[in-house]
Amino acid sequence: MLDFENLHPDTLAVRAGTLRTEFGEHSDAMHLTSSFVVGSAEEASLKFTGQMPGYIYSRFTNPTVSAFEQRLAAMEGAERCVATASGMSAILSLCMGLLKAGDHIVSSNSLFGATIQLFNAYLGKFGVTVTYVSPTDVDAWAQAVTPATKLFFLETPSNPLTEVADVAAIAAVAHSHNALLVVDNCFCSPALQQPLKLGADIVVHSATKYIDGQGRVLGGAVVGSHAVLEPIYLFLRTAGPTLSPFNAWVLLKGLETLGIRMKAHCEKAMELATWLEAQPQVAKVYYPGLKSHPQYDLAQRQQSGGGGVVSFDLVGGKAAAWALIDKVELMSRTANLGDTRTTITHPATTSHGRLTPEARAAAGIGDGLVRISVGLEHVGDLIADLQQGL
């Protein structure tokens, strides 16, 4: 018998969770159905009460969705995964499943904009409070803990400045206060970083990014132990922000090529970052694979590659950043990331445009900052595109 636990993530990416029906499909079957038929009244009763395993209704789960859950769990080295309709519904479901009024979160101050909005505008309405700290200052996490702290939440590397948080050190702080550490692993994906193995308790994903990797569907996932995930699953099956079987099937295909895509994204991003560092119009480059990155050593230990996102400050400030973005001909002017197509964006006036100038400055988002999510085009063509724009 094959021991799946000892297989490499690249192998799990194409083999784990493979689902075959009586027809013996070599690829994964797609099960587009909202509900499932049972053979008897007794079987229905046993399945609804959880005394018999089996599929009931696709809000609860679906065979294609389960296949995606099993494959992603295997790649993250986790017992269990629950798939969701988007990355944001993964974060919402984990909060709804694990928190109650009066609870407190210690969170990185460098988060995806909608996550901050969810924490402040919606969790706040239900009496959950959040303290924001720097992802790179481990002592600040310890100091922010209160008796009500239930969760620590971070992204690493962060967006758009690619700050790298020390997952093992922050997990140790969380555990010494009986809190759980949640890591949003969207930027690295399990191909480059497995936060559960570093001590995190829960991983969340926007599968919309590198897991699909081809800009086709929205999806998300929460990954962790059976015990931690059970209340999150119960929220999901009750409230319904479930992954559709069609999107699960697309994401199963995405996982199969994740390892080789991430390797290519990293190589191209490294070449582009190295080139950018040598340009006189560029004041500073933010990329965890560069020796000049403040957490270079930590990134080397924690990630098996620098990832696909490179940010840089232009000497000429906002005018220079907008001019470059307007002049590129190959790169797509869009805020999405993790696609085969390279994207370019100006964080100060888009993803971080709603912040006050002071809050933006505190977050280190300068007016000359440009973020590139390096796709799979030839890097020579990407460099030429930036060169004519600079």
Ligand SMILES: *Cc1c(COP(=O)(O)O)cnc(C)c1O
């Ligand atoms: C995009 C993104 C999300 C949200 O994911 P959706 O699939 O768009 O809902 C969460 N975290 C990070 C880091 C992201 O980049």
